[in-house]
Amino acid sequence: MSVSAAPPPRASRASRGSFFERLSQSRNGLGLLFMLPAAVFLLCFLTYPLGLGAWLGFTDTMIGRPGIFVGLENYEYLFRDRVFWLSVFNTLFYTAIASILKFALGLWLAIILNENLPFKTFFRAVILLPWVVPTVLSALAFWWIYDSQFSIISWVLMQLGFIDAPINFLGDPWNARFSVIAANVWRGIPFVAISLLAGLQTIPASLHEAAALDGATSWQRFRRITLPLLTPIIAVVMTFSVLFTFTDFQLIYVLTKGGPVNATHLMATLSFQRGIPGGALGEGAAIAVAMVPFLLAAILFSFFGLQRRKWQQGGND
């Protein structure tokens, strides 16, 4: 109650103005007051660290030792560091393959769920499970599934006679890359599928009926009706998906810790590796900063995706 009564600092000057001006004055004061708790948190623990991270990237700070400004030395070092470039390649490869698979499989699953199925809510609920369970804990299950000796996948394939010896899932560079991608896709499909399902349900069935009466095949209906109407939501969902895949850390840390021979090191895991156990906070921060341009590209993409969506739906901003 006291909240609205508290006059903003400049109220006395504004009181000579129109009623609307006074209202907008108190409105700003009130808005500021209401924003305060969230703003304090976000400024202290989000904006400030973001700036601090950029600064640390220009210093040689180690754990337990304050650093000095060294200019671009960290970046110059990283530029010549083959492991860093390998991690950039791994990150792009991981993000690209995993995102494409998540999108294709997620869209497929969404279209299946959009059919008129019995127990639809049950299926929808169960499908989200991989996404609800903590990543680290489901990754542990994958670690066990990918075990070099007792992998259940190897065992089944051996029983069926496809292979003679257990597959070395996480010990061989390319096997490891595809294994972590598979685990990431497993976890990411539900999010994509359920989000796209929500989008599919907003497409009026009358459009499909009209097209079907005009003799359109189901592929034509998908290509000419479903896909164009779904594009805006696909843009947003995939931006989120790309963003979270690109900055993935947990899965890699559990399954391979970046190995074998750095073959699965992503930029996030390399940044952790160098910064925390390695103690080189400055260098770790520099690697994290190097991720920002990619993230900005994804965010801009998302921003324009959102704009387009509002425009398409006749929104006013």
Place this chain on the structure above:
Amino acid sequence: MSKTASEPAGGHLTDDVVGMSHHDTTARRILVVWLPLACFMFVLLFPFYWMAITAVKPNDQLTNYAAHSPFWVVDPTLDHIKYLLFETSYPGWLWNTVIVSVCSTVIALAASVFAAYAIERIRFTGARVTGLLVFLAYLIPPSILFIPLAFIVFQVGIFDSRLALILTYPTFLIPFCTWLLMGYFRSIPFELEESALVDGATRWQILTRVILPLAVPGLISAGIFAFTLAWNEFIYALTFIQSSENKTVPVGVLTELVRGDVYEWGSLMAGALIGSLPVVILYSFFVDYYVSSMTGAVKE
């Protein structure tokens, strides 16, 4: 806005699909719908089954695939779970995770309610820009913040304490909750607030007596979703916590139960299973809220 417009269309849709789908033959439907769906369900659920069956398998059956079918268990045992609960710090980690998740969720929700109301309804100068900034904050991933945050946490002197996590988790919870609640507040008619204002209610009264009761579904969505995000968080907990008694479940299971070269798969899987149960149980009660908060974050 988009939400209210889409709902009648969604309701309409199901009727029409029934009208069209009986053109499909049964055989085609099995091939196109049920077979792929069964494959998806199998792949998505198998790791959980494998986790559960491993957690109750006696050690001698665990890796002896020749004598026992790996897909079934003959004499299920609770040894792994007992070991976990009575001979490791697991109950402590569980308790830490509960405290950290609940506290950070409550803080984030409280801050977000005010922020979302201010952005959406008080409409101060720059409200739209602030709304956009909140959305951008939601897109900043923890994996580029953990090093400077570790630095800050250390300097503030809360390193290796639950407080470090309680204070840092809201950084990713507040943007999400604010963004979600903004969408809910937007769907509450202005007229209700206007008539309350005419009746002489203050902003505080409007918020607590008019808006919040109407936004309860939104609060539940944001709350359980934030709780899940906090429960699942890993990189901050791994970085900021050193001593065993302060660890959360994901960090504790990974760093303390994995020792040497002989992995105790039974207790590891039991740890993963029990650590997942709280969020899965919560989820099973509030499926619709989860779905709405997940799609809401994308849709708005």
